[in-house]
Amino acid sequence: MSAEIKVPTLGESVTSATVSRWLKQPGDAVSTDEAVVELETDKVSVEVAAPESGVLGAHAVDEGGEVEVGSLLTTVEGSSGAKPTGQAAPAQAPAEPAPAPAAAQKPAREAANPSGGVNPPPRTSGPVSRPATPPADVAGHAPLPSAAKLMTERSVRSGDVGEGTGKDGRITKGDVLAFLERPAAPAAKTAPAPAAARADDPREERVKMTRLxxxxxxxxxxxxxxxxxxxxxxxxxxxxxxxxxxxxxxxxxxxxxxxxxxxxxxxxxxxxxxxxxxxxxxxxxxxxxxxxxxxxxxxxxxxxxxxxxxxxxxxxxxxxxxxxxxxxxxxxxxxxxxxxxxxxxxxxxxxxxxxxxxxxxxxxxxxxxxxxxxxxxxxxxxxxxxxxxxxxxxxxxxxxxxxxxxxxxxxxxxxxxxxxxxxxxxxxxxxxxx
The missing domain is CATH 3.30.559.10 (Chloramphenicol acetyltransferase-like domain)
Known part of the structure; x- marks a missing residue:
């Protein structure tokens, strides 16, 4: 017969803990109420004891692992299998190798255009980052000559202005002036580049920060x-x-x-x-x-x-x-x-x-x-x-x-x-x- 040792109730609003230290190893003889593992919560450390005497089973979670309330930590086998003093603990099964990291995602433009072509620049609602000359009309909104001249001078695309107010939806000079008076859209914030990994000095010691x-x-x-x-x-x-x-x-x-x-x-x-x-x-x-x-x-x-x-x-x-x-x-x-x-x-x-x-x-x-x-x-x-x-x-x-x-x-x-x-x-x- 074996008895399970599970994560106990840790207090109001506390649902998880970290296995900070195993006090007993698989194969060790343990007594009733003897502490076998130390858990660390956001507030204090808690020792979990064996419910009965016997031999400790395999660790279900390694040190540093996260556990939920009620999850299995280990087991205690019947005392008949207790190992004599000085006997080495059985070797633990090697941990399964971690899965290979997922391939890095392709850049957004490449994903949007899988054929490998260059995507056109994004449209904007303001006079920011416009090309030197307006490209060909992309939405059928042909500008009138006076509008076309102003658009060329101010690097405005017809597609940015949209449908005009002139006959047959043609863009007028007034439409371009109205567009230029609109507030520019704020530039999208780009995530800062990840900091380069710090090279530790051989005389330094790196220790993982505790949960507390x-x-x-x-x-x-x-x-x-x-x-x-x-x-x-x-x-x-x-x-x-x-x-x-x-x-x-x-x-x-x-x-x-x-x-x-x-x-x-x-x-x-x-x-x-x-x-x-x-x-x-x-x-x-x-x-x-x-x-x-x-x-x-x-x-x-x-x-x-x-x-x-x-x-x-x-x-x-x-x-x-x-x-x-x-x-x-x-x-x-x-x-x-x-x-x-x-x-x-x-x-x-x-x-x-x-x-x-x-x-x-x-x-x-x-x-x-x-x-x-x-x-x-x-x-x-x-x-x-x-x-x-x-x-x-x-x-x-x-x-x-x-x-x-x-x-x-x-x-x-x-x-x-x-x-x-x-x-x-x-x-x-x-x-x-x-």
């Missing part, structure tokens, strides 16, 4: 092409937040079963307060409509094994500091392990990204469509600032808010960022909701 990276690239480019992205900046004094964290860190961890008090929960709560006051920052453009939300699904950018992902804290506006910290810690761990679920990466209404953990001092974050704004946090750095007329050294952080100017006005964006600054610089405001 291609999706990220496409989405970010779409954001640039669609939204009117603008960024506003401010800076925040982290002294109060750092003092609160130092004073209550141990008590917080003890009270909330190991949840660690970090700065991210403070920023999340500060953003939620700002989003309540300026709902356009939490809204979305849908066609000709604007969708305003009375909830906050907060996207938190975290680094994963396959790049940056943005899992979503749903109903973050209903969470306290401890719940936010636990959620973020869980996202970070599962992102590193590649265990995030697809539904955890969709539905965000606003996002926060922290380039400071990598040492970034300043950046302009890009929107995560269809969201209308994203907050960028940065490195905390001691800098001299003026306080009450005195120059003092304070731990400062630059903040950046990128927003879609189509829906968020500059005043709203700047005011929102000021509210975030006020909440972080005095966390008591967040507790008192002022």
């Amino acid at each position: 990276r291609k999706t990220i690239a496409g989405r970010l480019k779409d954001a640039q092409n669609t939204a009117a992205i603008l960024t506003t900046f401010n800076e925040v004094d982290m002294s109060a937040a750092m003092a609160m964290r130092a004073e209550y860190r141990e008590a917080f961890e003890k009270k909330h079963n190991g949840a660690r008090l970090g700065f991210m929960s403070i920023f999340v709560r500060a953003c939620i307060a700002g989003l309540r006051e300026f709902p356009a920052v939490n809204a979305e453009i849908a066609g000709d409509d604007v969708i305003y939300r009375n909830f906050v699904h907060m996207g938190i950018a975290v680094g994963g094994a396959n790049g940056l992902v943005v899992p979503v804290l749903r109903d973050a506006d209903q969470m306290g500091f401890a719940a936010i910290e636990r959620g973020i810690a869980s996202f970070g761990k599962r992102a590193r392990d590649g265990q995030l679920k697809l539904d955890e990466l969709t539905g965000g209404t606003f996002s926060i990204t922290n380039g400071g953990i990598y040492g970034s001092l300043m950046s302009t974050p890009i929107l995560n469509p269809p969201q209308s704004a994203i907050l960028g946090m940065h490195k905390i750095q001691d800098r001299p600032i003026a306080v009450a007329g005195q120059v003092v050294i304070r731990p400062m952080m630059y903040l950046a808010l990128s927003y879609d100017h189509r829906i968020v006005d500059g005043k709203e964006a700047v005011s929102f960022l000021v509210r975030v600054k006020e909440g972080v610089e005095d966390p008591r405001r967040l507790l008192l909701e002022i």
Whole structure:
């Protein structure tokens, strides 16, 4: 008996995936629930496990191949055929050779005139690219002498002018003048010539772009092409937040079963307060409509094994500091392990990204469509600032808010960022909701 291993349901609106890596080879012994293949979707990587113990059958799809939900990946044969440890896997059947490429199509003119003759130039509705002298009448529209003279001077074909208004359809001088006054038809755009293949240097390594990276690239480019992205900046004094964290860190961890008090929960709560006051920052453009939300699904950018992902804290506006910290810690761990679920990466209404953990001092974050704004946090750095007329050294952080100017006005964006600054610089405001 054998059991089939098929592509599982990958989440809402996800219908296909790429086989990124086979973890087991044909003939390998596998155990129940042991991962045998890794699939890559537009959002995350998913491991598919064996439904029962046995010996893995032939791969139905090679690495890099595209698979649909429900399609066959491989099979697991009965455990009686399991090979002993160290036994070489049976050789796979060689892949069938790819079909020869289709012959190049003949040029359009050659196809239109298979006899090999030269086709006449295309007709045009304007005085563009006309021959030096009008050819013989091709449609029976003989021009009057005055019209013929003007047509010769202006390189106009009788066939371009068409039937005249004179007796028996003859072309008059007025017909030619009317034709010359018509707007010229726009020249057809020709496709650019394909770029010559790039010759790789022997010291270079060419690696195929992953499905996730291609999706990220496409989405970010779409954001640039669609939204009117603008960024506003401010800076925040982290002294109060750092003092609160130092004073209550141990008590917080003890009270909330190991949840660690970090700065991210403070920023999340500060953003939620700002989003309540300026709902356009939490809204979305849908066609000709604007969708305003009375909830906050907060996207938190975290680094994963396959790049940056943005899992979503749903109903973050209903969470306290401890719940936010636990959620973020869980996202970070599962992102590193590649265990995030697809539904955890969709539905965000606003996002926060922290380039400071990598040492970034300043950046302009890009929107995560269809969201209308994203907050960028940065490195905390001691800098001299003026306080009450005195120059003092304070731990400062630059903040950046990128927003879609189509829906968020500059005043709203700047005011929102000021509210975030006020909440972080005095966390008591967040507790008192002022």
